[in-house]
Amino acid sequence: MRFLKKDKVEKEDFMDLIFKYHLSMEKYHIHIIYEGQIDETITSAFISLAEKNMNKQNEDSKLIRKVYHIMVEFLQNIHKHADNPDRYDSLSNNRGIFLMASKDGGYVVVSGNFVLREKIPGLQDLLMKVNFMGAKEVKDYYQRKILNEGLSDKGGAGLGLVDIIRRSESKLEYRFENIDEKYSFFILKTYIAK
Numbered sequence: 001m002r003f004l005k006k007d008k009v010e011k012e013d014f015m016d017l018i019f020k021y022h023l024s025m026e027k028y029h030i031h032i033i034y035e036g037q038i039d040e041t042i043t044s045a046f047i048s049l050a051e052k053n054m055n056k057q058n059e060d061s062k063l064i065r066k067v068y069h070i071m072v073e074f075l076q077n078i079h080k081h082a083d084n085p086d087r088y089d090s091l092s093n094n095r096g097i098f099l100m101a102s103k104d105g106g107y108v109v110v111s112g113n114f115v116l117r118e119k120i121p122g123l124q125d126l127l128m129k130v131n132f133m134g135a136k137e138v139k140d141y142y143q144r145k146i147l148n149e150g151l152s153d154k155g156g157a158g159l160g161l162v163d164i165i166r167r168s169e170s171k172l173e174y175r176f177e178n179i180d181e182k183y184s185f186f187i188l189k190t191y192i193a194k
Helices: 002-027 040-056 061-081 117-131 135-149 159-168
Strands: 030-037 095-103 106-116 173-178 183-192
Touching: 002 030, 030 040, 040 061, 040 095, 061 095, 061 106, 061 159, 061 183, 106 117, 117 159, 117 173, 117 183, 135 159, 159 183
Parallel strands: none
Antiparallel strands: 030 095, 095 106, 106 183, 173 183
């Protein structure tokens, strides 16, 4: 009998959770939200969903392409660079959270993933550097990096972040939330105007 009561409470909590989640999604105009492993299959599914949604909204094809490329960069950032704490098994590599929403007539893309705290200073330096560049400087920096360093399996020296700024024409917002002595949770956000 005690087990049934506990089970009933848990079910009610999940029902409350899903209703609150639904209300939040409506309030913030969230089109896609996902937490889990990010790979090519997930990336393709999200791109397809986003394109379908934007086509329903009669968005300009140029905007759709811009959002598409930015989403790919965000998802590849998780896929290639997420550092997962030991509490996740080896099947949960490349784990993160991804969100796409409408805001102020444009689109917001946000991601979050674990990162080793030792990597934060380098990431902050790069983010601050590219955030203070003007549009022409970002374009020149991107082209120089491609020509001089090329791309590896992991990408190229922050080129994904530079490409996000270049395409979105917006600064990146970011935050690091400490998880423990080894890991932080890296949250990254951009806005794509129409």
